[in-house]
Amino acid sequence: MTEGTAGRGQDATRRAVAAVWRIDAARVVATLARYTGDFGLAEDLAQEALAQALERWPDQGIPRNPAAWLTHVAKRRAADHWRRQDRQAAGTAALAHDLELNRFEENQPPWDPDEISDDVLRLLFTACHPVLSEPARVALTLRVVAGLGTEELARLFLVPVSTVQQRIVRAKQTLAEAGVPFETPPRAERGRRLASVLGVIYLIFTEGHTATAGTDWMRPELSREAIRLGRQLVALQPDEPETHGLLALMELTAARFPARVDATGAPILLADQDRRRWDRGAIRRGRASLQRAQDCGRGLGPYALQAAIAECHAIAPDVAHTDWRRIVTAYEALELIAPSPVITLNRAVAVAEASGPQEALAIVDGLAGHGPAGHGPAGRKGGLATSYLLPSVRGELLARLGRTDEARAEFIEAARRAHNARERDVLLAKAARGGSPDRGAQ
Amino acid sequence: MQYMLIMRSNDEALAASQEIPFEQIIEAMGKYNESLVQAGVLVAGEGLSDATEGFVVDFTAEPPLVTDGPYGETKELFNGFWILEVASREEAAEWAKRCPLGPGSKLEVRRIHSTEDFPADNEWIKKEEGWREEAARRATTAERA
Numbered sequence: 001m002t003e004g005t006a007g008r009g010q011d012a013t014r015r016a017v018a019a020v021w022r023i024d025a026a027r028v029v030a031t032l033a034r035y036t037g038d039f040g041l042a043e044d045l046a047q048e049a050l051a052q053a054l055e056r057w058p059d060q061g062i063p064r065n066p067a068a069w070l071t072h073v074a075k076r077r078a079a080d081h082w083r084r085q086d087r088q089a090a091g092t093a094a095l096a097h098d099l100e101l102n103r104f105e106e107n108q109p110p111w112d113p114d115e116i117s118d119d120v121l122r123l124l125f126t127a128c129h130p131v132l133s134e135p136a137r138v139a140l141t142l143r144v145v146a147g148l149g150t151e152e153l154a155r156l157f158l159v160p161v162s163t164v165q166q167r168i169v170r171a172k173q174t175l176a177e178a179g180v181p182f183e184t185p186p187r188a189e190r191g192r193r194l195a196s197v198l199g200v201i202y203l204i205f206t207e208g209h210t211a212t213a214g215t216d217w218m219r220p221e222l223s224r225e226a227i228r229l230g231r232q233l234v235a236l237q238p239d240e241p242e243t244h245g246l247l248a249l250m251e252l253t254a255a256r257f258p259a260r261v262d263a264t265g266a267p268i269l270l271a272d273q274d275r276r277r278w279d280r281g282a283i284r285r286g287r288a289s290l291q292r293a294q295d296c297g298r299g300l301g302p303y304a305l306q307a308a309i310a311e312c313h314a315i316a317p318d319v320a321h322t323d324w325r326r327i328v329t330a331y332e333a334l335e336l337i338a339p340s341p342v343i344t345l346n347r348a349v350a351v352a353e354a355s356g357p358q359e360a361l362a363i364v365d366g367l368a369g370h371g372p373a374g375h376g377p378a379g380r381k382g383g384l385a386t387s388y389l390l391p392s393v394r395g396e397l398l399a400r401l402g403r404t405d406e407a408r409a410e411f412i413e414a415a416r417r418a419h420n421a422r423e424r425d426v427l428l429a430k431a432a433r434g435g436s437p438d439r440g441a442q
Numbered sequence: 443m444q445y446m447l448i449m450r451s452n453d454e455a456l457a458a459s460q461e462i463p464f465e466q467i468i469e470a471m472g473k474y475n476e477s478l479v480q481a482g483v484l485v486a487g488e489g490l491s492d493a494t495e496g497f498v499v500d501f502t503a504e505p506p507l508v509t510d511g512p513y514g515e516t517k518e519l520f521n522g523f524w525i526l527e528v529a530s531r532e533e534a535a536e537w538a539k540r541c542p543l544g545p546g547s548k549l550e551v552r553r554i555h556s557t558e559d560f561p562a563d564n565e566w567i568k569k570e571e572g573w574r575e576e577a578a579r580r581a582t583t584a585e586r587a
Contacts, residue, residue, distance in 0.1 A: 019532035023481060117480055228527070231482030285485070 025147030030119035040172035136171035241296035245304025251286030252310035324354035445534035455546030487524035
């Protein structure tokens, strides 16, 4: 055998091991965490077992039940670890007993999904624990639940491998220092903790399609990871309406991905997208998820409401035939449960389509402090205070009302605030055109 | 990326499956399907009824010829499929290997084309997307009716 083919064979095994890890990481780490009661140790042990697999499997072949092999090896390492720690306490004795009873069997049956799902759920809650920073939650979730390697994480987040490694190490330290137990959160904390899990998954999704770092406008791989995590969460928590709501929102948003950028990679606005390129399968799945959120019968939460808005777009043949009244209603509900100036501004855009620019302008003026509703504290503008969005939308509405000079001034102000060169060019072009109306700029 | 796992079984597999209690087969397949769902990879999947209930439309003749029963002289019958969304070809292979099937059964694994596989400006691709959209709209209208 030449060196070249050996290299290729090794490479093929490495890819196969990575695939096994994608499938089994969560279950292996979760089993070990329950077993050792120590999340950080469980993750270390699992990584050691994976390293051993990468060493052995190229020669020995991949075992019939790789997850059982990995768990077995990791448990042996745990025994070594405890011996080194000289902890001859009950833990070690129990472990030795367990290893004796559960000698590794090549033909062990695969995981029993009923038994393992609670452990995986605990794993997800732990990785998304509020004691961790958001980047730490994201990194830990992708690492232990999605089974992504350090190199892959570094590539996806455009940071050095050492940064990812540090983030993981610190996250595990933080969990240990805070004494976070490996458990499903108690009832009183349940809502807040589930919100954190949903938030982490949605953050991974949005990072994939708005790409806050780097030059690519979209990294669909990250969004696909988020959808996969969303599907996992739905399977683990089928009675929570917002798990379905989040999955619906992600499916319906991802359905537009094939139409969101042009051949040069520049973003295309919703109104200008070729809707024939939208992914009909994703729309169908998203609508089914939204229906399941509704079927839970506890009303719609913020994710489901956003999904309902995305659904209105997904099923409309074009901007003119979109059910803007339903969109306005959904934004009104969102403002009630999660008020924010950005939501209000979006409602104004929908109102402009549903009822005309005059009514929308009154809402926007309320936000901008121009009209009678604008006497509130300046803080009301929230994240909008310095954003180009407010003057941009106001300019659009003024242009539609034929108030050209005022529109031009707003577009110039918006261009001044824009960070992105491409956005700035678009806004300056609008100012130069004398603010001729454009539609559906969301 | 999405892959289709196409299940084919021959007479040997069908005969062997008669030996095993039906409940046992259902349970093993149920657990496999549940593990696909819990891993977040299952997009769709269906089992097909007996091939003798089916029929074949053959376009060799004009007009096309309709004959009862399974396709031609085939020894392996297509009897079900899964569509999985996974990270790699290797992951699709790993999931396929875990399917609880026995001797005489095979899974053919094929990648499903995505829109990115084709040039966006090809007029036939655009037309096909138009048809898909039309079909989806009709389905939506039917749902509402």
